[in-house]
Amino acid sequence: MRPTQILRSGAPAPKQNHWLGDWGSFGGAKQKGIIDFGISANRQNPFAGAAHDAIFNTFRRTKGQIFYWLPPMLAGYYLMNWATERNHYLNSKAGRAEFGDEEE
Template structure:
């Protein structure tokens, strides 16, 4: 099976692996190709980049923005609270002496 010479049993040529010979040519196999100088690999790339990024941003913003806003608000509160507690009025409010 798949040898490199005529089949001794049937007398037909069997090609190597991937090139099995056949006594009749195959029918119904169509191959298309396009010249490399006719291809446009970057056709529509700028348009797709702008609108695809906008579409993806629009669909993901409600998943990303609320946690980001909550984290920013919590961090801002913590920074302000820390600055207040380390200031003179903050220490006096907490009952510590100067």
């Protein structure tokens, strides 16, 4: 509905410059018993515990995911290793002697 239709219908005009509240509590009654504390930006330490969290959080996350990425990585490594060794053999003197008469 457009605002002009609201004004023509006799409804009260919306309040201008009126703060409705945070998301989820638009225009509701103020809640009691909620205390909000803050600290000044120049008193904060943004890197507090960063080295400790980096070590232990990385270990925890890796431990939870290792079986998803380690087996495919090992399979890919062994497959590439086999392919490289096979290529070296086929292009060696012994490989050319063994498979030299075959045409692809």
